[in-house]
Amino acid sequence: MKILVAVKRVIDYNVQIRVKEDNSGVVTDNVKMSTNPPDDNAIEEAVKIKEAGKAKEVVVVSVGEEKAQETVRKALAVGADRGILVKVDGVIEPLAVSKILKKIVEKEKPDLVFMGKQAIDDDCNQTGQMLAALLNWPQATFASKIEVKEKTLEVTREVDEGLETIEVNVPAIVTCDLRLNEPRYASLPNIMKAKKKPIEQISAGDLGVDVKSRIEQIKVEEPPKRKAGIKVASVEELVQKLKNEAKVI
Ligand code: AMP
Numbered sequence: 001m002k003i004l005v006a007v008k009r010v011i012d013y014n015v016q017i018r019v020k021e022d023n024s025g026v027v028t029d030n031v032k033m034s035t036n037p038p039d040d041n042a043i044e045e046a047v048k049i050k051e052a053g054k055a056k057e058v059v060v061v062s063v064g065e066e067k068a069q070e071t072v073r074k075a076l077a078v079g080a081d082r083g084i085l086v087k088v089d090g091v092i093e094p095l096a097v098s099k100i101l102k103k104i105v106e107k108e109k110p111d112l113v114f115m116g117k118q119a120i121d122d123d124c125n126q127t128g129q130m131l132a133a134l135l136n137w138p139q140a141t142f143a144s145k146i147e148v149k150e151k152t153l154e155v156t157r158e159v160d161e162g163l164e165t166i167e168v169n170v171p172a173i174v175t176c177d178l179r180l181n182e183p184r185y186a187s188l189p190n191i192m193k194a195k196k197k198p199i200e201q202i203s204a205g206d207l208g209v210d211v212k213s214r215i216e217q218i219k220v221e222e223p224p225k226r227k228a229g230i231k232v233a234s235v236e237e238l239v240q241k242l243k244n245e246a247k248v249i
Contacts, residue, residue, distance in 0.1 A: 001049075001054060001055040001056060001111045001112065001148075002055065002056060002057045002058075002059065002108065002109070002110040002111055003046040003055050003057070003058050003059070003111070003112045003113075003114055004060075004061060004105065004110035004112070004114070005042050005043050005046050005058060005059070005060045005061070005075065005080065005113075005114045005115070006039070006042070006060075006061055006063075006101055006113065006114070006115045006116075006127070007035050007036065007039040007042070007043065007060055007061070007071050007072065007075055007116075008035070008039060008062065008063075008064070008068075008071070008116070008119050009033050009035065009036075009062060009064050009065075009067065009070070009071040010034065010035075010036045010119055010120055010121040011026070011028065011031055011032070011033060011034075011120075011121060013034070013037055014032075015031055015032055019220050019222050020220070023219040023220055023221060024217075024219070024220065025217070025220050026220060033067070033070075033071075034071075035074055035075070036116050036119050036120055036121075037116070037120060037178060038116030038118065038176050038178055039115070039116040039176075040183040041116070041176040041177065041178060041180045041181055042114035042115055042176040042180075043058075043060065043075045043078055043079070043080060043114075044078070044180075044182070045114060045143075045146055045176060045180055045181055046058045046079075046080070046112075046114050047078060047079030047080065047184075048181065049148055050079070051079075052148075054148045055111075055148075057081050057082075058079065058080045058081050059080065059081065059082055059083070059110065060072055060075040060080040060082075060083045060084070061083070061084040061085075061086065061101065061104050062084075062085055063086040063092060063097050063100050063101070063204070064085075064086075064088060065088070065089060065090075066085075066087060069083075069085050069199060072084070072085055072199050073194055073195070073199070074186065076194035076197040076199075077186035077191045077193075077194035078183070078184055078185075078186050078190070079184075079190075081197065082197055082198045082199070082200070083197065083198070083199040083200070084104060084108075084199070084201075084202065085199055085200070085201050085202070086100050086104070086202050086203070087201060087202070087203045087204065088100075088203075088204045088211050091213065092211055093124075093213055093214060094122070094124045094126040094127040094130055095214065096204075096210070097127050098126075098127050098128075098130035098131040098134055099134065099209045099210075100204055100207055100209050100211075101127070101131050102131060102134045102135055103207040103208075103209060105131075105135060110171070111170050111171050112153070112171065112172060112173075113131065113137075113172075113173045113174070114174050114175075114176060115127060115128045115173065115174070115175045115176065116175060116176055117141060117142050117143075117175045117176060117177050117178075125175075128141060128175035129141065129175075131173055132172075135171075135173070137171050137172055137173055138169055138172045138173070139168070139172065139173040139174070139175070140153065140155035140157060140166055140168050140172060140173070140174045140175075141157065141175045142157045142158045142159065142175060142177045143155045143156065143157060143174050143175065143176050143180055144157065144158045144163070144179045144180050145165075145180065146174060146180070151169065151170055152167050152168060152169055152170060153167070153168050153170060153172055153174065154166075154167050155167075155168060155174060157177075158177050158179065
């Protein structure tokens with residue numbers, strides 16, 4: 001079995017996001033970038049399945065600028081076998097990413113595609129679902145447990161009502177939740193070894209995919225500042241304020 005894992009390079013989740021002065025987007029210059037957090041869970045799960053002898057190869061793919069190579073390299077350092085970087089300049093929307101990933105799936109012929117449930121920069125939660133639709137493959141989204149069976153996968157999904165367990169035929173798309181596993185850290189020897197693992201570079205143009213934006217971003221603004229809280233002296237005062245000022249009781 002071969003597993004393809006899609007990883008996105010995003011602003012690190014610890015960074016305090018700043019909006020550009022002209023409201024055209026957020027500041028990315030000299031800002032720490034990292035792998036989109038649930039994509040780390042997707043890599044971890046693929047590597048664990050390989051270590052359990054249920055997969056032969058883990059291939060990682062990222063769509064983005066030249067620097068996304070670092071994100072691919074990090075995945076190689078935690079156990080992926082080889083990488084693919086599809087080079088695109090600037091912002092790329094989920095529909096274009098899923099069309100590119102479809103081309104990569106047709107070329108690589110994986111049995112499974114693992115992705116993150118959502119990218120923390122655009123919060124779209126669309127790419128996995130769109131890829132499943134384009135390929136006409138089954139999808140299991142928000143996976144918090146994956147069990148590989150003979151020709152199917154049993155996937156437990158985190159839904160509003162609790163946990164839902166479904167079975168999907170392989171090949172399938174799985175989008176991973178943060179609770180799926182605990183991603184490992186790359187050891188120094190594995191970081192060194194990863195430098196020798198191959199990364200194929202392809203340009204989106206060579207794949208014949210139109211990456212033009214279909215969404216016009218009008219402006220980006222900071223959320224309104226929260227007002228400072230106050231301290232009350234007693235429970236009675238709190239109840240009074242909730243009644244008379246907040247009017248919630
Ligand atoms: P989104 O639909 O943007 O919330 O992204 C969901 C998932 O799709 C991410 O967690 C990644 O696994 C994958 N993905 C989105 N954009 C890219 C990209 N540029 N390169 C590789 N994978 C991506």
